[in-house]
Amino acid sequence: MARGRGVSGLVIRAVGGQALLLEAGSPQAVAALYARLLAERAAGALGEVAEIVPAAATVLLDGVAEPAALAARLATWSVTGAGLPHGPLLAIVTVYDGADLPEVAALWGVSPAEAGALHCAVEYRVAFCGFSPGFGYLTGLPPALAVPRRATPRPAVPSGSVALAGAYTGVYPRSSPGGWQLLGRTDLVLWDARREPAALLAPGVRVRFVPVEG
Template identity: 65%
Template structure:
């Protein structure tokens, strides 16, 4: 198996690939999607913080043999859809996060909006993507006391992740701002705007009603 990866058989027709870091999860997920035609039929590919579950595998011995031959890069390629998230940076915790970073709120906005993020995995609520790409030095703790209600569209931080709340819910992440983008819409195919592997850029705007754009193939 490739460096940093270990494989376990799960149940009758599933395979769990364990990794040593979340960057390798993202790279493996992108690689699986790109090379799915080389593999036996897989019903579902589910990435998480340190694992990728391959469920409903038609020929598990063949899949294990194929995976053993792969060399998976640590970083995924830049190909794929890019979602721009227009963000009003007026969150309740922006000043506190800026203080943790030792910068002004204006500089904190620049720090957060400069990177290109990648959806590593989804969870917590339908349409909630865990985004990686924030500099390691900018990790922040969750709030000691979670809020009973976080508004839909809130752009937030916790640990090394950035996320956008797809609907109003309790939450303990640090709130930086808000967007009007619909992160989850059952009338859309697929319903989730931020799926694993999607690249994301946060674009500072003065009005959350400004529309976002989905750009194919990495163009801006």
């Protein structure tokens, strides 16, 4: 099985012998598809699937017992971005004093204080996770506020940095290199291997940034 296309435009590709890659096309369609897959698996109606992993435009199904049969069934699904599940809400207290805040404000045509207010006025949603443990790619920023990555990445971005890149918002769970634009910082520990769950951000979680003075 190489690929197939369902009535929704969902593209289904075989990956190795026990995995399927589902191309949904948009973050909204990915979120809706991911939610349905989780619900179907929880109800025992999906068959044997070990992992369901969303990304920017795809969902990977790994550990699939019968890939061809599941692909044929998925090809009948209609997937849209409507009716996304109402995930739990996480408040992230943030000091808006990031090194790139003035530059981002200039791109938006506002003052640094207004830029912070614009950023925290939005409710975000974790679309997928990656880059490092605990890092979530948050959607919800209006398209007009998308900003480019820095031309030169920093060798070390402090843990807890709240940042932007393109249409995504993210929070660095630990110090690491990075080229995102830094807006502010939080003391919230997003990843702790001793905690259950270790990651506070997971696909579907809603996020509000709450501004405070530093």
